[in-house]
Structures are given as C-alpha cells and as structure tokens.
Amino acid sequence: MKHYLFLHWQSARTALAKILRQPVGSLLSLAMLSIAMALPLSLYLTVMSIQDWVGKLTQTPQITLFMEQSAETADIAAVSSALKTHPRVKGYTFISKKQALTDLEKRNGLNGLTEGLDGNPLPDAFVVTPASLEPKQLELLQKELSGLPMVEEAQFDASWAKRLYGMVDLGKHLTVFLALALSVALVLITHNTIRMQILARRDEIEVSKLIGATDSFIRRPFLYHALWQGLLAGLVAWGLTAWLIAVANPAIAEFAQLYNERVELRGLSPLELALVLGCAVLLATLGARLAADHHLRRVSAN
Amino acid sequence: MIQFDQVTKRYSGGVEALKNLSFSIDSGEMVFLAGHSGAGKSTLLKLISGLERATSGSVMVSGHNLSKLRGSQLPFVRQHIGVVFQDHKILFDRNVFDNVMLPLDIIGFDRREAARRVRAALDKVGLLGKEKVMPIRLSGGEQQRLCIARAVVHRPAILIADEPSANLDRAYALDIMELFKSFHQVGVTVLISAHDETLMEDYGRRILRLKEGQFTA
Structure with a gap:
C-alpha cells in the first residue's frame, strides 16, 4: 500500500x-x-445573482x-373595513390621492406638477400585504379584491417579477446547456493534449512496456498531467470570473441605482468552487483516460 | 528456470518460427543460442520474456506457465528478466543515468537506493564516468554496455541477450562476453543468442543450435 502511494x-x-x-x-x-x-461560470453567476x-x-x-375616481369617503371606509376582516389579508395601508x-412630486422633483x-x-x-405568499392564494386574493365595490383594479405588483423569474429560468437552462457543451469540450481538449503527449513519448512507452511496465504505470503520468x-x-x-465580476459590479450598481435598486454579481462560494474544481479534474482525467486507452493499445510492446 | 515443452510458434500468415521445441535451462546456467538470421532465435527469446505467446506447448519461466498467464500479469514476469535488445532500445531523450534508472522506476524503487544501484550497474559496465552524457554521444560499444547496464540494474534472475555482439569488432565482442560471464558467475541464468559461433566455442558452454525453427545437433 505504501509502495502504491509512493508510485x-x-x-x-x-x-x-x-x-x-x-x-x-x-x-x-x-x-x-x-x-x-x-x-x-460567468453565466451561472449572473443568473444566480439575478435570481x-x-x-x-x-x-x-x-x-x-x-x-x-368617483369613489367617496364612504366607499373607502367600506373597502377599508372589508380588508380589516378579510382572513387572507395580513395588513394594509391607505394612500390617498393627495398623498x-x-x-x-417629491420623488421625481416635479415641483409645480399640479x-x-x-x-x-x-x-x-390601498397597498395590501397578503397573509399567504403561495402563488395560487395570491391570485385568488387578487380576484376577490378586484370584486370589491368601487375598486377599479387590483394590481399584483410582483407580476412583472414573475416574468423576470421566467427569464431567470431560461438563463438557468442556458447555463446548463453551455456547461454541458463545454464539459464535452474540456474532455476533448484534454483528450487531444494527452494524445499528442503519448505520440511524442512513443519510444519511452514502447521501451517501458518491453521492460515490464504495467498499463497503469504507463497511464499514470498522463492521468496526473490531465489532473493538474x-x-x-x-x-x-x-480568477477570470472573479476579475470579470470586479470589473462589472460598479457598472451594474450604477445602472441599478437609476431604478433605486441594489444589484450585485456575487462570486463563487467555497462549496461551488470545490464543485467546479472537482468537475474540472474529473472531466480532464476522463479525457486523458480515453486518450490513453485508445492510443496506448496502439503502442504495442511487440 | 526455463523450460519449453513442445513449443510451436506460428505467426499470422502461417510462418512457423518454432517447431515443436523442447528444452530446459537450469538456474544459474549460461547457455548460447546459435543459428542464422531467421532461424527463430529472436522468437525463442521473445517467448521467454513474454513478448510473444506460444501457439501451442508450454513455456515455463521461474515457475510460471507463461501460456496460462493473463496478459495483465506478463509485465510482472518481464520485471524479473533482464533483456539486452538487439536494437538496444535506448531512449535518446535522456542521459545515460536516466536510461538505466527506467527499470527501477517501473518497479518503483526508493529514489536514493535506485541511484545507488544505477551507479553500481554503470560501474560494472564501465560507464560510471558518463552518467550525465546523452546516449547519442556514445560509441556503438558504449551503447551496447548502456543497454546491458539497464538490463541488470534491477538484478534479474534471468538475463537474455539478443545478438549482443553483432556489429561489434571481435575484441569488443569478447569484452561484452566477459561481462555476461561475470553475471553468470554471481548466479544469474544467462541466455545469449548470436549467429557467430566462433565466439561461443571458446567458452565451453552448452550451445543450442536452431535451424528453421528446430534444434540441430
């Protein structure tokens, strides 16, 4: 065992x-x-940050x-009391047309607009905070509220966020597809690197086989090369993605500021980094193994 | 040590290189193998080192029946045999020292012990002063010695040499033969092939004569 580890x-x-x-x-x-x-990786981090x-x-x-527009104080009081007793409403605030x-005016600096x-x-x-965050419940509540007397419209603020969610989902699918395609590329690139190395070291491999090298002995340096x-x-x-994030973040923050939002791309977490490195090592070693199995058989000892 | 029992080797294409050969070589014996080119000498040596498999019959080497061993086990048989190849098989991308180191790397020797053994082997063949030299700078005889050093560095029980004196002048060939004799004297089983019999006769050892894949008297 010690000997094996030493090798x-x-x-x-x-x-x-x-x-x-x-x-x-x-x-x-x-x-x-x-x-x-x-x-x-960059696409993944972007999508995750947006998510x-x-x-x-x-x-x-x-x-x-x-x-x-024609609602009277009495109508407002009626809706107010309906909201107060509604089981699916957690709380609400009233914003008068004047307010x-x-x-x-204040927010946009449009003094004298009136x-x-x-x-x-x-x-x-009325801005209503629902009791349940479950999408179906929200939809039901929205329908009920829009049925109250003198209510013009019950608008669900997060409906555009839902659309964003859809786009994030699309981004996720794109990331998976890209990751798969480039995983294959990674295997192929290492396959090619190792193939070239095997061809360059043909003599050494042949002589090693002649004097008793096992297949695993011959394969091992190539696998380790791919691993490293x-x-x-x-x-x-x-490093590249970290650099990209460092460059992109100020610009993104500035853009988000225009909409009073704080958006920031995040970096890889230690777990994600470990996962990425693990996959890279695994795929590279796989590529090397395929190349070795294919080409070492051709360099025969006889 | 080495025992052939009714061994036939037929190459694809139908050429019979060896026909129904039986012989044995005892442990510690030094034996010559004579015959013209194409008589089957190289094939016989390849069967012993597990580089070729017999078509029929059994080849026993150090107690292993090579015909019955799986392909993945043959490397371990080769690790216990030293082979001096007819075409040397020296690696020209590394120096003399690293060429001789290769078998020890394969077996997985401790580096320091390995370096000691490499120097001992180079000393034995008279190349100790040239361990850092690239093989391309060596003369034909020196390359032959390098090949011998590599064949004995892991102290195999069996040493096989395929035409080691070919292309060398007689004085140099005698030197090489003396070298093999010294390995034989420390107990190594030695089998040397050559087409020039005059060199062998001086030694008074057993000579196996091959002709068209069969022994002649």
Missing part, C-alpha cells in the same frame, strides 16, 4: 514538474481550458387596490 506521489510530482517546465505549451492548453470553463435579486423583490409581494400626488393639471388625476389606493491541468484551469477560470 502515485512520484507520478503526480513528475507530471506537475513537466507542466511547469514547458510554460508556453502548457499555457496554451491551460488558456483554452480555462476560457471554456469561465464562460458557463437572488428577484427573490428579494418577491419576498413581500403586495397587491395594490386602485379605487375609482400619492405629493409623493410623486399647477399644469386640472385637479388630481391619481386615484385613492484540470485543476489549474479551474483555478484560472475562477
């Missing part, structure tokens, strides 16, 4: 030394691999009830 340790060390000794050749395949990995943000938006969905107009207008075009409104390459490529890809 592995020796191949691992030699393989890493070999990569480091040929910086140009290794860099080329490393660049290819890491860019192939950085693409789905986090949308999630925050829809955490407290609210339904806005707009009263008809809405001052808010609008002067150009014939009275107040805004309706009275996958690991290094994963780390470089991580």
Whole structure:
C-alpha cells in the first residue's frame, strides 16, 4: 500500500514538474481550458445573482387596490373595513390621492406638477400585504379584491417579477446547456493534449512496456498531467470570473441605482468552487483516460 | 528456470518460427543460442520474456506457465528478466543515468537506493564516468554496455541477450562476453543468442543450435 502511494506521489510530482517546465505549451492548453470553463461560470453567476435579486423583490409581494375616481369617503371606509376582516389579508395601508400626488412630486422633483393639471388625476389606493405568499392564494386574493365595490383594479405588483423569474429560468437552462457543451469540450481538449503527449513519448512507452511496465504505470503520468491541468484551469477560470465580476459590479450598481435598486454579481462560494474544481479534474482525467486507452493499445510492446 | 515443452510458434500468415521445441535451462546456467538470421532465435527469446505467446506447448519461466498467464500479469514476469535488445532500445531523450534508472522506476524503487544501484550497474559496465552524457554521444560499444547496464540494474534472475555482439569488432565482442560471464558467475541464468559461433566455442558452454525453427545437433 505504501509502495502504491509512493508510485502515485512520484507520478503526480513528475507530471506537475513537466507542466511547469514547458510554460508556453502548457499555457496554451491551460488558456483554452480555462476560457471554456469561465464562460458557463460567468453565466451561472449572473443568473444566480439575478435570481437572488428577484427573490428579494418577491419576498413581500403586495397587491395594490386602485379605487375609482368617483369613489367617496364612504366607499373607502367600506373597502377599508372589508380588508380589516378579510382572513387572507395580513395588513394594509391607505394612500390617498393627495398623498400619492405629493409623493410623486417629491420623488421625481416635479415641483409645480399640479399647477399644469386640472385637479388630481391619481386615484385613492390601498397597498395590501397578503397573509399567504403561495402563488395560487395570491391570485385568488387578487380576484376577490378586484370584486370589491368601487375598486377599479387590483394590481399584483410582483407580476412583472414573475416574468423576470421566467427569464431567470431560461438563463438557468442556458447555463446548463453551455456547461454541458463545454464539459464535452474540456474532455476533448484534454483528450487531444494527452494524445499528442503519448505520440511524442512513443519510444519511452514502447521501451517501458518491453521492460515490464504495467498499463497503469504507463497511464499514470498522463492521468496526473490531465489532473493538474484540470485543476489549474479551474483555478484560472475562477480568477477570470472573479476579475470579470470586479470589473462589472460598479457598472451594474450604477445602472441599478437609476431604478433605486441594489444589484450585485456575487462570486463563487467555497462549496461551488470545490464543485467546479472537482468537475474540472474529473472531466480532464476522463479525457486523458480515453486518450490513453485508445492510443496506448496502439503502442504495442511487440 | 526455463523450460519449453513442445513449443510451436506460428505467426499470422502461417510462418512457423518454432517447431515443436523442447528444452530446459537450469538456474544459474549460461547457455548460447546459435543459428542464422531467421532461424527463430529472436522468437525463442521473445517467448521467454513474454513478448510473444506460444501457439501451442508450454513455456515455463521461474515457475510460471507463461501460456496460462493473463496478459495483465506478463509485465510482472518481464520485471524479473533482464533483456539486452538487439536494437538496444535506448531512449535518446535522456542521459545515460536516466536510461538505466527506467527499470527501477517501473518497479518503483526508493529514489536514493535506485541511484545507488544505477551507479553500481554503470560501474560494472564501465560507464560510471558518463552518467550525465546523452546516449547519442556514445560509441556503438558504449551503447551496447548502456543497454546491458539497464538490463541488470534491477538484478534479474534471468538475463537474455539478443545478438549482443553483432556489429561489434571481435575484441569488443569478447569484452561484452566477459561481462555476461561475470553475471553468470554471481548466479544469474544467462541466455545469449548470436549467429557467430566462433565466439561461443571458446567458452565451453552448452550451445543450442536452431535451424528453421528446430534444434540441430
């Protein structure tokens, strides 16, 4: 067992030394691999960041009830009491048409807006916080509220967030597809690197077989080469995405500021990083194994 | 040590390289294998080192029946045999020291012990001063010695040499033969093939003469 571990340790060390000794050749395949990995990683982080943000938006969905323009104080009192006793309503606030107009003026710096207008075009409104966040319940509540007397419309604020959710879902599917496609690319790239190496070391392999090297002995350095390459490529890809996020975040924050939102791309969590590195190593080793099995059989000892 | 029992080797295409051969070589014996090119010498040596399999009959080496071993086990048989190849099979991308190191790497020797053994083997063949030299700078005789050093560095019980004196002048060939004799003297079973019998006769050892895949008297 100790002997076996020693053999592995020796191949691992030699393989890493070999990569480091040929910086140009290794860099080329490393660049290819890491860019192939950085693409789905960046997309993944973007999609996940948007999902986090949308999630925050829809955490407290609210339904806005707009009263008809002709609604009287009595009508408002009636709706108010209906909301108070409704089992599916957790709470509500009333925003009078007057208050809405001052808010609008303040928020957008449109002082004197009313002067150009014939009275107040805004309706009275209730902002309702539902008791249940379950989508079906929300829809039912929305329907019930819109049926109250003198209610013009019950608008579900998060309906556009729902649409965003749909887009996030699409992004997720895209990420999975891209990740799969580039996983195949990763296997193929390592397959090719290892194939070239096997061809370059044909003589050594042949002689080693002649003097008693087992298949696993011959395969081992190539597998370790691929392992290191996958690991290094994963780390470089991580660095690339971290750099991309660092560059993109200020611009995104500025853009989101225009809409009074705080949006930020997040980096990989340690668990995600470990997962990415694990997959990279696994796929690279798989590519090397396929190449080795295919080409070592051709270099026969006879 | 080595025992052939009615061994026939037929290559694809129907050529019979060996016909119904039976012989045995005792442990510690030194035996010559004579015959013209194409007589089957190389085939016989390849059967012993597990590089070829017999079409019929049994080949026993160090107590293993090679015909019955699985392909994945043959490397371990080869690890216990030292082979001096006819075409040397030296690796020209590494120096003398690393060439001799290869068998020990394959077996998985501790590096320091391995380095000691490599130097001992190089010393034995008279190449100790050239361990850092690239093989391309060696003369034909030196390359032959390098190949011998690589064949004995892991101290095999059996040493096989396929035409080791071919392409060498007589004085150098005698040197090489003396080298093999010294391995035989420390108990290694040695089997040497050559087409030039005059070299063998001086040694008074058993000579197996092959002709068209069969022994002649």
